[in-house]
Amino acid sequence: MAKADGHILRVQGLKTYFPIRRGVFSRIRGWVRAVDGVDLDIPRGQTVGLVGESGCGKTTLGRTLLRLIPATAGTAWFEDELIFSANRRRMRQLRRQMQIIFQDPVGSLNPRMTVQTIVGEPLKVHGLAHGRALRQRVVNLLEQVGLSPGYLNRYPHEFSGGQRQRIGIARALALEPKFIICDEPVSALDVSIQSQILNLLADLQDALGLSYLFIAHNLAVVEHFCGEVAVMYLGQIVERAGSEDLYRNPVHPYTKTLLSAVPIPDPRTKTACQAPVGDVSDTSGPFTGCPFHPRCSLAQDQCRQECPQLREIGPGHFVACWRTE
Amino acid sequence: MNDLLQIRGLCTEFRTEDGLVRAVDGVSWQVNPGRTLGIVGESGCGKSVSALSVMGLIPKPSGEIVGGQVWFKGQDLLKLTERQIREIRGNEIAMIFQEPMTSLNPVFTVGNQIVEAIKLHQKLRTRDAWDLAVESLQRVGVPSAAERVYAYPHQLSGGMRQRVMIAMALSCHPAVLIADEPTTALDVTIQAQILELLRRLQAGERMALVLITHDLAVIAQIAHTVAVMYASRIVEYTSVEALFDQPLHPYTQGLFRSLPRLGQKKRRLDAIGGTVPNPLAFPSGCKFHPRCPLGCDDKRCQSVEPNLRLIRPGHVLACFKAAGYEDSPPCDIPTQAPTEVSNG
Amino acid sequence: GGDDQDQASGKMVRYLSLGAKVRGMDPMDIGDTTSSSVASQIFESLYQYHYLKRPYELIPCLAEDFPTGEDQLTYTFKLRPGVVFADDPCFTATQGKGRQLVAADFIYAWKRIADVKNISKNWWIFEDHIVGLDEFRDYTGRLKAGENVDYMRPVEGLQAPDDFTLVVTLKRPWPQILYLLAHLPTAPVAREAVQYYGKSIHNHPVGTGPYMLKDWKRGNKIVMVRNPRFRQEFYPVEGSPGDREAGLLEDAGKVLPFVDEARWQVVEEDQPRWLIFMRGQLDASGIPKDFYNRAIDPSRQLRSEMKDKGIRLQIFRDPSTYWYGFNMEDPVVGTNKPLRQAMSMAINRPEYVEIFTNNRAEVAQGVIPPLFKEYDPEVINPNCQYNPERARELLKEAVEVHGGPLPTITISTPGTDTLSRQMGEYVTLAMDNIGLKVKIDYMDWPSFQDRIKTKSSQVFQMGWVADYPDPENFMQLFYSKNVSPGPNNFNYRNQAFDTLYEKAKAMPDSNERRRIYHQMENIIRDDCPAIFLVHGVAFVLHYNWLKNYKPHVFGYGLIKYQRIDVAARQKSVGR
Amino acid sequence: MVSYIIRRLLYAIPTILGVLLITFILFNLIPGDPSYDIAGKSASAETIAEIRRELGFDKPRFLDTEALSQGRIAAAFDSQFFNHFRNTLTLNFPRSLTSHEPIWDEIKSRAPASLTLAAPMFIGLIATSIAIALVVAFARGSWVDTILVFICVVGMSIPMLSYILFGQHYLAYELGWFPILGYESGMQAFKYIALPCLLGIASGLGSYVRFYRTVMLDEMRSDYVRTAFAKGLSSPRVLFKHVLKNAMIPIITTLVLSIPFLFLGSLLLERFFSIPGMGSYFLDAFNSRDFPVINAMVFTTSLLYVLGQLVTDICYALVDPRISLR
Amino acid sequence: MTEAALTSDIAVGKGRSLWADAWRRLLSRKLVVASLIVIAVFVMVALGVYAGLIARDWSEPVGPRYQRPSLEHGFGTDFLGRSVWRKTLYGAKISLTVAFLASLISICIGLPLGAIAGYFKGWIDELIVWLFTTVNSIPYIILILAFAFVLQGKTLFGYPLRGISVVYLVIGLTSWVGLCRLIRGEVLKHRDRDYVMAARAYGCSRSRIILGHVIPNVAHLVIINFSLRFVSFIHAEVILSFLGLGVKGEPSWGVMIDDARQELYRGCWWQLAAATLAIGLLCLALNIVGDALRDALDPKLRQGLE
Ligand SMILES: Nc1ncnc2c1ncn2[C@@H]1O[C@H](COP(=O)(O)OP(=O)(O)OP(=O)(O)O)[C@@H](O)[C@H]1O
Ligand SMILES: Nc1ncnc2c1ncn2[C@@H]1O[C@H](COP(=O)(O)OP(=O)(O)OP(=O)(O)O)[C@@H](O)[C@H]1O
Numbered sequence A: 001m002a003k004a005d006g007h008i009l010r011v012q013g014l015k016t017y018f019p020i021r022r023g024v025f026s027r028i029r030g031w032v033r034a035v036d037g038v039d040l041d042i043p044r045g046q047t048v049g050l051v052g053e054s055g056c057g058k059t060t061l062g063r064t065l066l067r068l069i070p071a072t073a074g075t076a077w078f079e080d081e082l083i084f085s086a087n088r089r090r091m092r093q094l095r096r097q098m099q100i101i102f103q104d105p106v107g108s109l110n111p112r113m114t115v116q117t118i119v120g121e122p123l124k125v126h127g128l129a130h131g132r133a134l135r136q137r138v139v140n141l142l143e144q145v146g147l148s149p150g151y152l153n154r155y156p157h158e159f160s161g162g163q164r165q166r167i168g169i170a171r172a173l174a175l176e177p178k179f180i181i182c183d184e185p186v187s188a189l190d191v192s193i194q195s196q197i198l199n200l201l202a203d204l205q206d207a208l209g210l211s212y213l214f215i216a217h218n219l220a221v222v223e224h225f226c227g228e229v230a231v232m233y234l235g236q237i238v239e240r241a242g243s244e245d246l247y248r249n250p251v252h253p254y255t256k257t258l259l260s261a262v263p264i265p266d267p268r269t270k271t272a273c274q275a276p277v278g279d280v281s282d283t284s285g286p287f288t289g290c291p292f293h294p295r296c297s298l299a300q301d302q303c304r305q306e307c308p309q310l311r312e313i314g315p316g317h318f319v320a321c322w323r324t325e
Numbered sequence B: 001m002n003d004l005l006q007i008r009g010l011c012t013e014f015r016t017e018d019g020l021v022r023a024v025d026g027v028s029w030q031v032n033p034g035r036t037l038g039i040v041g042e043s044g045c046g047k048s049v050s051a052l053s054v055m056g057l058i059p060k061p062s063g064e065i066v067g068g069q070v071w072f073k074g075q076d077l078l079k080l081t082e083r084q085i086r087e088i089r090g091n092e093i094a095m096i097f098q099e100p101m102t103s104l105n106p107v108f109t110v111g112n113q114i115v116e117a118i119k120l121h122q123k124l125r126t127r128d129a130w131d132l133a134v135e136s137l138q139r140v141g142v143p144s145a146a147e148r149v150y151a152y153p154h155q156l157s158g159g160m161r162q163r164v165m166i167a168m169a170l171s172c173h174p175a176v177l178i179a180d181e182p183t184t185a186l187d188v189t190i191q192a193q194i195l196e197l198l199r200r201l202q203a204g205e206r207m208a209l210v211l212i213t214h215d216l217a218v219i220a221q222i223a224h225t226v227a228v229m230y231a232s233r234i235v236e237y238t239s240v241e242a243l244f245d246q247p248l249h250p251y252t253q254g255l256f257r258s259l260p261r262l263g264q265k266k267r268r269l270d271a272i273g274g275t276v277p278n279p280l281a282f283p284s285g286c287k288f289h290p291r292c293p294l295g296c297d298d299k300r301c302q303s304v305e306p307n308l309r310l311i312r313p314g315h316v317l318a319c320f321k322a323a324g325y326e327d328s329p330p331c332d333i334p335t336q337a338p339t340e341v342s343n344g
Numbered sequence C: 001g002g003d004d005q006d007q008a009s010g011k012m013v014r015y016l017s018l019g020a021k022v023r024g025m026d027p028m029d030i031g032d033t034t035s036s037s038v039a040s041q042i043f044e045s046l047y048q049y050h051y052l053k054r055p056y057e058l059i060p061c062l063a064e065d066f067p068t069g070e071d072q073l074t075y076t077f078k079l080r081p082g083v084v085f086a087d088d089p090c091f092t093a094t095q096g097k098g099r100q101l102v103a104a105d106f107i108y109a110w111k112r113i114a115d116v117k118n119i120s121k122n123w124w125i126f127e128d129h130i131v132g133l134d135e136f137r138d139y140t141g142r143l144k145a146g147e148n149v150d151y152m153r154p155v156e157g158l159q160a161p162d163d164f165t166l167v168v169t170l171k172r173p174w175p176q177i178l179y180l181l182a183h184l185p186t187a188p189v190a191r192e193a194v195q196y197y198g199k200s201i202h203n204h205p206v207g208t209g210p211y212m213l214k215d216w217k218r219g220n221k222i223v224m225v226r227n228p229r230f231r232q233e234f235y236p237v238e239g240s241p242g243d244r245e246a247g248l249l250e251d252a253g254k255v256l257p258f259v260d261e262a263r264w265q266v267v268e269e270d271q272p273r274w275l276i277f278m279r280g281q282l283d284a285s286g287i288p289k290d291f292y293n294r295a296i297d298p299s300r301q302l303r304s305e306m307k308d309k310g311i312r313l314q315i316f317r318d319p320s321t322y323w324y325g326f327n328m329e330d331p332v333v334g335t336n337k338p339l340r341q342a343m344s345m346a347i348n349r350p351e352y353v354e355i356f357t358n359n360r361a362e363v364a365q366g367v368i369p370p371l372f373k374e375y376d377p378e379v380i381n382p383n384c385q386y387n388p389e390r391a392r393e394l395l396k397e398a399v400e401v402h403g404g405p406l407p408t409i410t411i412s413t414p415g416t417d418t419l420s421r422q423m424g425e426y427v428t429l430a431m432d433n434i435g436l437k438v439k440i441d442y443m444d445w446p447s448f449q450d451r452i453k454t455k456s457s458q459v460f461q462m463g464w465v466a467d468y469p470d471p472e473n474f475m476q477l478f479y480s481k482n483v484s485p486g487p488n489n490f491n492y493r494n495q496a497f498d499t500l501y502e503k504a505k506a507m508p509d510s511n512e513r514r515r516i517y518h519q520m521e522n523i524i525r526d527d528c529p530a531i532f533l534v535h536g537v538a539f540v541l542h543y544n545w546l547k548n549y550k551p552h553v554f555g556y557g558l559i560k561y562q563r564i565d566v567a568a569r570q571k572s573v574g575r
Numbered sequence D: 001m002v003s004y005i006i007r008r009l010l011y012a013i014p015t016i017l018g019v020l021l022i023t024f025i026l027f028n029l030i031p032g033d034p035s036y037d038i039a040g041k042s043a044s045a046e047t048i049a050e051i052r053r054e055l056g057f058d059k060p061r062f063l064d065t066e067a068l069s070q071g072r073i074a075a076a077f078d079s080q081f082f083n084h085f086r087n088t089l090t091l092n093f094p095r096s097l098t099s100h101e102p103i104w105d106e107i108k109s110r111a112p113a114s115l116t117l118a119a120p121m122f123i124g125l126i127a128t129s130i131a132i133a134l135v136v137a138f139a140r141g142s143w144v145d146t147i148l149v150f151i152c153v154v155g156m157s158i159p160m161l162s163y164i165l166f167g168q169h170y171l172a173y174e175l176g177w178f179p180i181l182g183y184e185s186g187m188q189a190f191k192y193i194a195l196p197c198l199l200g201i202a203s204g205l206g207s208y209v210r211f212y213r214t215v216m217l218d219e220m221r222s223d224y225v226r227t228a229f230a231k232g233l234s235s236p237r238v239l240f241k242h243v244l245k246n247a248m249i250p251i252i253t254t255l256v257l258s259i260p261f262l263f264l265g266s267l268l269l270e271r272f273f274s275i276p277g278m279g280s281y282f283l284d285a286f287n288s289r290d291f292p293v294i295n296a297m298v299f300t301t302s303l304l305y306v307l308g309q310l311v312t313d314i315c316y317a318l319v320d321p322r323i324s325l326r
Numbered sequence E: 001m002t003e004a005a006l007t008s009d010i011a012v013g014k015g016r017s018l019w020a021d022a023w024r025r026l027l028s029r030k031l032v033v034a035s036l037i038v039i040a041v042f043v044m045v046a047l048g049v050y051a052g053l054i055a056r057d058w059s060e061p062v063g064p065r066y067q068r069p070s071l072e073h074g075f076g077t078d079f080l081g082r083s084v085w086r087k088t089l090y091g092a093k094i095s096l097t098v099a100f101l102a103s104l105i106s107i108c109i110g111l112p113l114g115a116i117a118g119y120f121k122g123w124i125d126e127l128i129v130w131l132f133t134t135v136n137s138i139p140y141i142i143l144i145l146a147f148a149f150v151l152q153g154k155t156l157f158g159y160p161l162r163g164i165s166v167v168y169l170v171i172g173l174t175s176w177v178g179l180c181r182l183i184r185g186e187v188l189k190h191r192d193r194d195y196v197m198a199a200r201a202y203g204c205s206r207s208r209i210i211l212g213h214v215i216p217n218v219a220h221l222v223i224i225n226f227s228l229r230f231v232s233f234i235h236a237e238v239i240l241s242f243l244g245l246g247v248k249g250e251p252s253w254g255v256m257i258d259d260a261r262q263e264l265y266r267g268c269w270w271q272l273a274a275a276t277l278a279i280g281l282l283c284l285a286l287n288i289v290g291d292a293l294r295d296a297l298d299p300k301l302r303q304g305l306e
């Protein structure tokens, strides 16, 4: 496999490490393996969900794909184009086609810019529109995400959370990208607003043929929104499958735990949480074996010594676990 | 008043530079030993403020409780002196907060902070207090608690910190525990652990629990009674089963509809339109009417605010559109205890 | 603490203040009045001023008598026998006992001044006067770093035929020599001390005077105690008219000194100095400009509150003159006499005196202060009269002379302190008044010096305090051979003046010489190379427990004459 | 902790070298030649030359290229630049140009006086302002708060000179509560230090209290304060235990920054109260262009500052457990 | 598909920036408005002096020397019989010029250095941090004196440095450190904010990010910082005047206090009083506005309403 193979995005062996500096001379004493060998394909026009608990490297993966964080190793194709080796110029081109929506609707908008500037800036930076045309484009974009053009000259702090997230989406859409990384776009929103945004994203996908990498930790949201789901644990993808497949038939113990931990909105069925022991372990220390083994009830010697690879156990269903052999 | 903790018509206001914010507007609820009251509602609807009002922790001078009563074991907490209320606070009514990251003092060890609470309310020697602290940490499932008492908050993970908070709150065996979004900042797996823990502890000690959250699923898992708040007011108040079986208020209904549920795959969710109102400029009449799918055009909804009525036994509601609302008697709190549900 | 003990032991302590810091106490290096006033209690020179007699008069000090000599070129000094240096550890040969003073000590001290390596400020005293000394200086200058100066190297003009005889041979007549030999820098220094203390000699004065240094905390205080081995000296038995009435002769013939201990407190600011004086923590004090009205009433009398406190006022003239000098080589002011005159007439001197000195100065008509007998009280210098109308007329002439509108004139002022600034403001105002724009350029002393020495100033503010009672001291400032970097900062050149100066310089004091001085001064008055402003008048306050207090403008080592009425002080301030 | 301290110490090295560089640049740019001042009334050319030689101004600026080309390495580095670094770093200061005292001796003899003034002043200032800030923070929003803050702002608007003039005249002279001026070492010192100390504290109080109040109020908005109250702690206890210790973190950072500013206060106080400290020494040196002294003072005060910073960093680590981990 | 209808009735404020918002908050407090008026008056006076409309004739005597304040002479007269009132007015020019230009210089140095250090991190950051720790470790007053010393009498671009130009240059050149430190800290915070990430994600160049995104977000700090820093600049002018390094040939408040120091004992208190009052009033006003501005722009304080 040398190219994206018809996928909009193909990632292979992606690693992103952050150095840990300690001691008198701030020497590098170790690495935080935030993303540690991820393989991922995102089909054109589809949504791939990425779930996992806090700190498992979801955000880092997303940002690395946009080269906002330098990758340590691995390759990624965006439509037959290598992302990590593109030069500056080419990268600017690529960035017109890949965009990101952030989790925090407050932090991701520059508080000192008007909506018009925020949404118009990408166009300006790429010299795509000027003056009246720019304004018209911005108005169109705002309408597209359901905001009235009357808001053009307002500042982010004058909007509610949901509206701010819409502005962020409008900004991402400005360059007419083909692929958008949605980094927990609804986690910070109120319950009643959350579905508005999800619907909007779905509508946009239908209308514009976008592909999404949808990062979240709320499994219910992901199931609802994504065709395919990847479960991440400590920088590695431990299970990947079509969403129905995954939810009905989770294989990896971590996926099972995760699913069982989701509270069920029904007072009559209490969740029988297979409470995983302990917290997510530290990624900085040297460890061997399966990343999940310290918390896994099924762990055996092999799990502690060797790191399992993703294997296809069913059509489109990949798992990295020795116990599924 | 034979209830353990009951609040009636609580009103709390904040003076801000942009005007007066009524964060809690005539809220009433009650909770009894061994029972859990869940309070749901979206951000800014006054959940935290009502809890803080009970604790007497409203930031002064900008905030003020302007009306209502808080009955605890037969006395009105709002009429007590600061000294008397301190006796109760942390001792008989304890509270844990939303942010496990910042709610612990970063410059003292966790043991120190727990011991402080213990020594304040129990006449114990320092040594014994430390032993008790270790014990309470063990109780909430902190591994190697004897060493962790000497840890600083930053040396613990978020779930660990929240457990420390709970241990601290439970160290004096309070009669009522108010948990303000104890799991919002945590991961699903950790959240499950914490909820499990709360449920266990509550059953063990017959403690009354007030759980504040905006996650209906959490409520379903743990609460007996639910109060749904919208824009500073309670709009629906009933037992958890009643609520989940048949939500009556259009806001509650909307919430349920927009809730993505595992296993129900729909391309589009039903969303409640519009946004949460600004507390500085609440809409007139029913505060939900601009977003209400039922009757934005109704004159009465737009001008008169519906009060709570006992629409059926154990079910209190504030909505003109609900069937039978007109004929029901006004009521703040369901007088009839909601049906018991066996608790796992 | 210390005060109480003194009281118990009845010790007689004199309290003084120091406004500026004492740089060091090596006579060779002392060039400022503050250091001189302190070090003079320790060091003595060949001659000294009579304490009481006015006009000022020299009397022998370490010399036995006035010198003998046939011509004006050779002076033979006989030393007073029995003078010893104060005891000091530097006299290792005698286990710290001070040895006798000999003529060679003078020669040694003077050679030190000549030694380039020592960077003495006082070389001007001897420069080009003594046979062979300039050559000695050249010799020291030629030495490489690390080579030691040979002080045994003979200097022809300085000979000591025996221990008590000092023969000085001059290159040309130098009538002022005795005044300079009353100067502190010419005091003898013990070679042992210099060798023993090395560079720290500045902190370890070893002299023959009435006092010895006991304690010196820089920036804080200096304490001196009586030298037990001080030679026999007696309080003068005669004085000027009025001295007897003033009680200044009560101690006539008594052995000096009286005071057991002298203590200087460093006080840099006016306010605290005045306050401690008013508390009686100082025996005497000048009057800071702004406290004048508190002390003195409009009739120049001490206010009664002050009198009631037992304070006395002494008024006396300073040998000083202050001026704004013109750089005569400046193309604008140097060639434009009407301009200079106009500027001179623009200043209302009586007003100036009032504002800046509270009338503690006299309006100048020329360069020689009234203190000198050469001062001619008859002369009224029209250029020194305030006459704005005439000044404006002259300014018109000046414009013609200049050949166009006058540029802004820059006045360089040495000093950035409050007083300099206020004077600057005053002068600007005065010149403005006659329609002349001036700009004041405030600079620190080194920059100012730099500017003067390189002849790059236009007008500069300056003053001169005479070192000895001979107006030659002032006249040299206008001598053409002394132009910058010499003392003639005006760069004034006048043939007639030079001739007269050379003539007078070699003349001993006489009526003839006085006449020549008058002529010279008239030339200067007419040429107007400077705006002469004022001559200083000093007001000094002292408590009545300070006895035998008579101000002296040239002499410094005067504490030995003074006495404290300890009982009176105790009664008055309780200590 | 040890590695933390070592790292802090190592950080000080470039700072000190930087100070040396700055002083070199400054004092080689100074216009006018100090030689004239030293030479006195009638400076002759040879005297000036001699002074320049003594000051080392005759040496080449950076490198003696001539010596270098001749291969005399040691001589090549005998330049103003390298001598400056070498002499200053080894504290081998020359003698003062005016007093001819070894500078280091002088600094050693004056530092105690400065410290006797500055230390109590500093500690007093910090202690009083923290105390007042706590009171103000406790009474926030009430009229006590408003009035105290107003007084603080008024207090910080009045120039220090006005404080000194007033204090010396009224408190010392008119009322006679303090000696007007002077200094003695030992226990006696406290008698003389009292008034200047008091004035220093009074003049600094305004800005300190105001700043600390902001810090305290910031801290009081933190979540952990709410937790502490929820435990049932009383306000004073929360304030003095929880808030104070956290507030110490920003306070400590600003402490070291304010040390150099103290110097300014001491400068005027030393001058008016005739305290033989470093401030008056510096001022004298400054007025007489005594470069070696100025240079030495800049260097030693910077050294003190760097040391102060080190102490602060350590205090910082002691107060804030999150630091030592780094 | 659009949901414009849903958003039409949302209670959002009128279109105004954070600044406009802060401004409105400021104006809602009487004390702040009064302070703003005071500052405005001072600025107008200073501009008036520059334009030659106010106190042009400050140097002319208006009466006898050392007159007490009276109806005729306002604040009294000084040692040359000049009006203290006029000098006080004129002093506004010096103080404000010094404070303003010193601020400007210090901003010109501190802001870019701080922004660059904070944004680029790495060795550039370390270099700049080294620079400001070094400068900072030399006691402020010593640095000021040394600079004053060096600059006095020099020329800069053919413009001779003396008096006021030295004062503001010196203060500016020595006071950038605090600002630089502050800006660096803030930029460090902002550079990792999501909105900067977003800008990078759509291809913004680094200079555009720094100039267009980061700096506008820290700029308000500069203003708050300087509204409070002004005070210390004015005080610095007083000290420099006392040390003889201040303004000369023109009346400034520092100069007036320096004069007054000695005149007090004549019983002439009015010059000191006038200057202290002027400084006090201006500083008080600046402080109040600075504090209020800080509160108004502090996102923390706004949070309750978001
Ligand atoms: N700039 C960085 N430097 C060092 N470590 C980092 C950095 N950014 C992230 N990390 C670490 O990398 C790991 C993965 O972080 P990341 O933010 O990608 O997690 P996440 O899955 O997005 O978590 P969340 O659900 O909380 O957003 C974490 O352990 C985090 O501490
Ligand atoms: N200190 C305060 N000053 C002013 N207004 C306040 C303050 N605290 C709370 N409020 C206001 O009171 C209202 C209710 O706030 P509260 O914190 O109770 O909401 P909440 O339901 O707990 O929301 P969340 O789910 O975000 O915690 C909000 O509109 C808020 O703006």
Ligand SMILES: [Mg+2]
Residues within 6 Å of the ligand: A058, A059, A060, A184
């Ligand atoms: Mg993330």
Ligand SMILES: [Mg+2]
Residues within 6 Å of the ligand: B047, B048, B049, B098, B180, B181
């Ligand atoms: Mg809340």
